[in-house]
Amino acid sequence: MMVLYSGTTCPYSHRCRFVLFEKGMDFEIRDVDLYNKPEDISVMNPYGQVPILVERDLILYESNIINEYIDERFPHPQLMPGDPVDRARVRLFLLNFEKELFSHVSTLENRATKSNEKALEKARANIRDRLTQMAPVFLKNKYILGENFSMLDVALAPLLWRLDYYGIDLSKNAAPLLKYAERIFSRPAYIEALTPSEKVMRK
Numbered sequence: 001m002m003v004l005y006s007g008t009t010c011p012y013s014h015r016c017r018f019v020l021f022e023k024g025m026d027f028e029i030r031d032v033d034l035y036n037k038p039e040d041i042s043v044m045n046p047y048g049q050v051p052i053l054v055e056r057d058l059i060l061y062e063s064n065i066i067n068e069y070i071d072e073r074f075p076h077p078q079l080m081p082g083d084p085v086d087r088a089r090v091r092l093f094l095l096n097f098e099k100e101l102f103s104h105v106s107t108l109e110n111r112a113t114k115s116n117e118k119a120l121e122k123a124r125a126n127i128r129d130r131l132t133q134m135a136p137v138f139l140k141n142k143y144i145l146g147e148n149f150s151m152l153d154v155a156l157a158p159l160l161w162r163l164d165y166y167g168i169d170l171s172k173n174a175a176p177l178l179k180y181a182e183r184i185f186s187r188p189a190y191i192e193a194l195t196p197s198e199k200v201m202r203k
Helices: 011-023 039-044 063-073 084-109 117-134 151-161 172-185 188-193
Strands: 002-007 027-032 052-055 058-061
Touching: 002 011, 011 027, 011 063, 011 084, 011 151, 011 188, 039 052, 052 063, 058 063, 063 151, 084 117, 084 151, 117 172, 151 172, 172 188
Parallel strands: 002 027
Antiparallel strands: 002 052, 052 058
16 A cells, blocks of 8 residues: 655645545555654655655655556546657646746745745745736646646646635736636545645635
């Protein structure tokens, strides 16, 4: 059985919990206190971060790598495209998300920068601008890739859930993006994947 070591407020762990519930297979989630991590976390992941997925002899870390493995092991419902060209494009999108959005999420999550208001405001502005640029896509698309829910939606969802929590206000121009976010949040697997600490992040 797969075991996911997951931070209860960690956006990257949130992605993996979301995929596990979408797949609806047997798994175990072990909650990790992000500020008092057990020693075995550093043994399993040299970077000392969650999420970590363990299955028999296999130990994986990094949310996108974990999620792609789960998707290949349990192909229904498929979250990565079957076609190699489309799959490569999705991987590129995922990399862009990490560089253009989640690098700033890491700043907002980092305890060391909590008192540096300038760095926090810059991170918020970068996220706000990038999300606003994406918004027009959702005037015609139900999900990022069109009609089909995919790994890209999984990757973005934890950030959209945390906008209030991070103090990010989007303008009216981002309305299509916020409507899209509500579609994601209404998925049964999404609701199941939320921890009690995440549920209180949104009013």
